[in-house]
Amino acid sequence: MTEQNSVAAQEEQSSQFSLQRIYVKDLSFEAPKSPEIFREDWSPAVELDLNTRQRALEGDFFEVVLTLTVTVRTGEEVAFIAEVQQAGIFLIQGLDAPSQNHALGAFCPSILFPYARETLDSLVVRGSFPALMLAPVNFDALYAQELQRMQAGAEVQA
Template identity: 80%
Template sequence: MTEQANNGAEQQGPQFSLQRIYVRDLSFEAPKSPEIFRKEWTPSVALDLNTKQKALEGDFHEVVLTLSVTVKNGEETAFIAEVQQAGIFLIKGLDADSMSHTLGAFCPNLLFPYAREALDSLVTRGSFPALMLAPVNFDALYAQELERLQGNNG
């Protein structure tokens, strides 16, 4: 009996569970359509990536990954697309540093493929070629942000 009680206690360690993934916001604008389709296609892509977290009730957390893309053809803006891909995560039993890393790097890494697919789908519906964004190293971005914050505080 004591052995069963100990086994139950061991299971009370850190817990992580993805509860839901959803699109929070989605927008697309093609200000130069249809004229842009009649020009030679030599695009330049600017990507802005952002994450934010919000504590919900109990041990639940919302993480939102925002991908904003502006594509220009020469000097003209061909399109602007943005997706806010969100997730609700149950996270408990982590120390402050581990929680910060999980919310700032691990969760966005899980959301990125969904955001990339939503963005590509949006762009192709506008009759433009899919962006096919390269994978993002959220661990490296998180480490850079920590260094930046420590540099500002030091």
């Protein structure tokens, strides 16, 4: 029994997750109808598009990029489009494939989201619009939905 505990403890010690760097990879803001849009009634409709991607770097390092694209309309007019690609470099060692995929697909984007949200808010305010104050996102739920979608797609192809 102690041997099993010892093996489990060694496996736990050999796995490692650490954040190496967080940075803005790309940033964009467009207000095509300014300054006229500032004179109209402000009744915004907010559309949020969220994407993540990851790629292996050297060794056990991975880059994860969270892209948030916000399109705000007032009526038929686009008030502004703001996009940020918030990225991070993560060291991930000793995890099995499913755990590593979960870390890259859910845990890392959860770490990046507050930075992306703050960057978007700052960008929008600099464009003279009210801050967005985006609600938190449950990346675990989104990751689980994506896994189900991929499994359903694989079953349809089979």
